[in-house]
Amino acid sequence: VLGLPVPSDGFPPRQNIPGGPARPAATVHGYPRQGPRRELKKAVERYWSGRLTADALRDVCAALRRDVWRELADAGVREVPSGDFSLYDHVLDTLVMTGAVPHRHRAAVEADALDGYFAMARGTQEAPPLEMTKWFDTNYHYLVPELGPDTVFRTDSGKPVGEYTEARALGHDARPVLVGPVTFLLLAKPAPGADPDFEPLTLLDRLLPVYAEVLADLRAAGAGWVQLDEPALVQDQPPAVLNAAARAYRELGALADRPRLLVASYFDRLGDALPVLAQSPVEGLALDFTGPAAANLDALAANGGLPGKRLVAGVVDGRNVWINDLERSLSTLATLLGLAGRVDVAASCSLLHVPLDASVERDVDPQVARWLAFARQKTAEVVTLAHGLGAGADAIAPQLAANRAARASRSGSALTRDPAVRARSAAVTPADAARTQPYAERAAAQRARLRLPLLPTTTIGSFPQTAALRTARADLRAGRIDRAAYDARMSAEIRDVIAFQEDAGLDVLVHGEPERNDMVQYFAEQLTGYLATRHGWVQSYGTRYVRPPILAGDVSRPEPMTLRWTRYAQSLTGRPVKGMLTGPVTMLAWSFVRDDQPLADTARQVALALRDEVADLEDAGTAVIQVDEPALRESLPLREADRGAYLEWATEAFRLTTGGVRADTQIHTHMCYAEFGEILSAIESLDADVISLEAARSHMRVAEELADADYPREVGPGVYDIHSPRVPDQGELVALLYTGLRALPADRLWANPDCGLKTRTWPEVRESLRHLTQAAREVRAKL
Ligand code: GLN
Ligand code: ZN
Numbered sequence: 001v002l003g004l005p006v007p008s009d010g011f012p013p014r015q016n017i018p019g020g021p022a023r024p025a026a027t028v029h030g031y032p033r034q035g036p037r038r039e040l041k042k043a044v045e046r047y048w049s050g051r052l053t054a055d056a057l058r059d060v061c062a063a064l065r066r067d068v069w070r071e072l073a074d075a076g077v078r079e080v081p082s083g084d085f086s087l088y089d090h091v092l093d094t095l096v097m098t099g100a101v102p103h104r105h106r107a108a109v110e111a112d113a114l115d116g117y118f119a120m121a122r123g124t125q126e127a128p129p130l131e132m133t134k135w136f137d138t139n140y141h142y143l144v145p146e147l148g149p150d151t152v153f154r155t156d157s158g159k160p161v162g163e164y165t166e167a168r169a170l171g172h173d174a175r176p177v178l179v180g181p182v183t184f185l186l187l188a189k190p191a192p193g194a195d196p197d198f199e200p201l202t203l204l205d206r207l208l209p210v211y212a213e214v215l216a217d218l219r220a221a222g223a224g225w226v227q228l229d230e231p232a233l234v235q236d237q238p239p240a241v242l243n244a245a246a247r248a249y250r251e252l253g254a255l256a257d258r259p260r261l262l263v264a265s266y267f268d269r270l271g272d273a274l275p276v277l278a279q280s281p282v283e284g285l286a287l288d289f290t291g292p293a294a295a296n297l298d299a300l301a302a303n304g305g306l307p308g309k310r311l312v313a314g315v316v317d318g319r320n321v322w323i324n325d326l327e328r329s330l331s332t333l334a335t336l337l338g339l340a341g342r343v344d345v346a347a348s349c350s351l352l353h354v355p356l357d358a359s360v361e362r363d364v365d366p367q368v369a370r371w372l373a374f375a376r377q378k379t380a381e382v383v384t385l386a387h388g389l390g391a392g393a394d395a396i397a398p399q400l401a402a403n404r405a406a407r408a409s410r411s412g413s414a415l416t417r418d419p420a421v422r423a424r425s426a427a428v429t430p431a432d433a434a435r436t437q438p439y440a441e442r443a444a445a446q447r448a449r450l451r452l453p454l455l456p457t458t459t460i461g462s463f464p465q466t467a468a469l470r471t472a473r474a475d476l477r478a479g480r481i482d483r484a485a486y487d488a489r490m491s492a493e494i495r496d497v498i499a500f501q502e503d504a505g506l507d508v509l510v511h512g513e514p515e516r517n518d519m520v521q522y523f524a525e526q527l528t529g530y531l532a533t534r535h536g537w538v539q540s541y542g543t544r545y546v547r548p549p550i551l552a553g554d555v556s557r558p559e560p561m562t563l564r565w566t567r568y569a570q571s572l573t574g575r576p577v578k579g580m581l582t583g584p585v586t587m588l589a590w591s592f593v594r595d596d597q598p599l600a601d602t603a604r605q606v607a608l609a610l611r612d613e614v615a616d617l618e619d620a621g622t623a624v625i626q627v628d629e630p631a632l633r634e635s636l637p638l639r640e641a642d643r644g645a646y647l648e649w650a651t652e653a654f655r656l657t658t659g660g661v662r663a664d665t666q667i668h669t670h671m672c673y674a675e676f677g678e679i680l681s682a683i684e685s686l687d688a689d690v691i692s693l694e695a696a697r698s699h700m701r702v703a704e705e706l707a708d709a710d711y712p713r714e715v716g717p718g719v720y721d722i723h724s725p726r727v728p729d730q731g732e733l734v735a736l737l738y739t740g741l742r743a744l745p746a747d748r749l750w751a752n753p754d755c756g757l758k759t760r761t762w763p764e765v766r767e768s769l770r771h772l773t774q775a776a777r778e779v780r781a782k783l
Contacts, residue, residue, distance in 0.1 A: 024386045025344045028347050045543055054114050069170060079225070080167060081175055082164045083159065084350060095120070095143070104128070139353075148190060155209075164218055164221050165222075174223070176223055180230040182233065183229060184207070215252065219259045228262070234265050235268070262312060284309055286311075289336075311340035313333055315333060315348070316381050317378075318351050318354065322595050322596075323377070333389045347378050354375050355538055358373060361534060371407075384396050415552060415553035416554060417554060418529075425604050437663040450508075455750065458716070459753055460626075460628075464765055472486055494572070498572045509577045510577065513758065519582045520582055520587055524549035525549075529551060555608075560612075563616050563617060581626070583657060584656075586629055600645075607657045608656065611656060623666060625661070628670045629670070635650065654686045668689065669686055669691050674701060690714040694755065697754075725760070
């Protein structure tokens with residue numbers, strides 16, 4: 001397959017590139033924005049606190065862009081992206097480009113563009129920020145544009161043109177990258193005051209002239225190609241959306257003076273949108289060929305390819321942290337050569353979703369480090385593949401050999417293959433993933449053991465993570481205190497948390513999670529198979545970066561993880577203390593996962609490790625165990641067709657975690673949201689005895705929906721909104737409990753907050769929880 005002749009692409013020679021069109025180019029859709037030492041985060045935060053001027057902030061940003069372009073060019077990327085940089089969020093940048101500033105922020109934006117930009121992102125005393133939500137199925141969050149029937153668009157091509165011009169002045173052949181018009185509208189929500197059923201996509205005809213103008217401005221500045229990102233088209237879209245996409249690209253394609261257009265999709269396959277884009281008059285498509293998007297390959301062949309068009313082939317996974325299988329990618333690329341006028345090589349999506357550089361991870365075992373590829377390493381892979389595609393596999397023989405050896409060391413490693421873990425996983429039977437008794441019997445046994453009042457009160461797990469707790473952790477890390485001193489501080493905190501809960505009259509207590517830095521990292525640090533990075537930051541939103549752990553190998557639990565703290569907490573009180581674990585799906589969702597085995601297999605291994613923890617807790621006398629799965633819904637595959645299989649293994653993993661307990665051990669689960677419509681039957685099949693959900697902001701609608709669906713088990717719809725510093729008064733909590741009681745019988749309703757209390761302060765928590773127990777008592781007395 002390798003070494004096929006490279007067809008001439010039928011395009012006029014690329015500007016600035018001597019040697020003409022024959023060589024496939026390497027490119028990327030975007031690159032980490034933060035800088036090697038998170039310079040962007042630091043500069044923006046210093047600007048916010050008044051310690052950096054706007055000009056100085058602009059200088060930092062320009063230097064970061066300059067360094068990225070130079071780094072990419074030095075690595076051999078011939079067409080660098082521009083405009084992918086962002087001070088906060090690329091969807092917010094697109095909103096600015098279209099002039100669709102919400103009413104409430106207009107004054108701020110007019111007074112000062114930069115401060116107005118941050119006002120939309122973070123809110124001000126007078127005007128709340130834009131809502132934030134997940135960018136497709138990644139852990140990046142974007143700001144949601146608000147559009148209504150009277151939205152007026154106004155072109156502001158300052159950023160795209162400015163950054164393109166900057167790259168060009170530095171001598172780069174840059175390709176401006178913009179969020180495409182269809183995706184921009186599909187990501188928006190109805191503006192406050194507009195009809196809640198208003199569909200922003202109906203604004204397409206008004207929006208297209210903005211894009212036309214931006215394209216003309218970019219063309220005038222010298223841009224040869226412009227990339228329009230349309231990831232929304234990899235979701236199941238109705239004909240109306242596909243028609244809108246067809247219209248958008250027909251119209252933009254028909255513009256007289258414009259750059260060549262590259263429409264990019266990523267995160268999944270294009271499906272029905274593929275022929276729509278293939279038949280549009282754009283000059284190129286960028287497609288993802290990794291994971292479920294690998295189906296793009298057959299679809300492309302079945303559709304007759306992209307004759308005369310440019311294909312930017314995303315064969316290097318832009319979302320995981322693993323080295324590519326270069327031979328397999330090269331063979332995919334060779335197939336693609338026959339399907340398009342010209343083939344270039346890229347990562348599947350922006351490299352924004354991976355950390356910058358694996359080579360700075362000095363703590364990772366060198367044996368393992370050679371399997372890792374972050375943004376820099378992925379860029380090098382893309383360059384190697386482009387070279388191999390153009391010059392033949394022989395030209396990259398050393399890289400192929402090194403890649404083969406690294407992959408072999410991975411598949412043969414004791415870390416990735418622990419025979420004991422594999423044997424145990426293979427021996428799992430359906431019975432392991434099922435409680436022995438039906439719910440009704442369990443409920444009776446639990447009632448007899450726990451003797452809880454009606455409307456039992458509890459919390460979701462964490463109590464305030466105070467500065468003192470964080471300092472203790474930092475002190476331990478820096479060696480300023482030893483483990484014993486640290487443990488003593490945690491024990492003291494647990495004593496306080498238990499004493500407070502007894503005093504406030506809560507029925508099912510928690511230890512408060514003071515020892516947890518993060519609900520995933522805490523467990524990842526204690527499980528075999530997980531790696532931690534020191535510098536592996538990725539942007540979560542704005543200036544918030546996270547360092548997700550890496551699931552690298554087979555998972556096992558060498559020692560109990562939570563037992564001693566739960567046991568200690570229980571020793572302080574006669575009331576039941578809830579054991580508290582993070583569920584297997586969430587342990588995967590907020591980590592980088594393996595790409596060398598199905599997710600279902602990894603989930604099962606994590607579940608078995610957690611199952612041991614559950615068993616230890618139960619043996620120690622823990623009568624109530626909560627397994628949090630806030631990520632169950634967000635991990636849903638983008639395409640409906642893939643969801644059944646996902647929910648199957650995801651719920652099995654939960655049941656495998658919890659299925660081994662006795663009838664009188666009560667299993668709780670927790671999810672942080674109220675919109676569970678499409679996963680309702682999955683929630684049922686978790687078979688948890690009690691579920692707590694978000695409800696305060698939606699006025700207990702969850703309770704009604706669960707009742708309508710005949711949900712048979714106990715429910716704790718959160719009555720106290722922990723996302724706000726506001727202390728709810730007893731009266732409103734009573735009212736919410738009555739709303740809950742109209743939907744659910746009194747013996748199946750719990751009284752609890754929406755979520756964990758770690759982000760709140762003690763004064764708020766003290767007062768709120770006292771109101772909660774008083775409200776429950778007041779309602780109980782009248783039942
Ligand atoms: N038990 C966790 C806590 O209370 C749950 C957090 C979550 O749902 N995100 O903090
Ligand atoms: Zn939650």
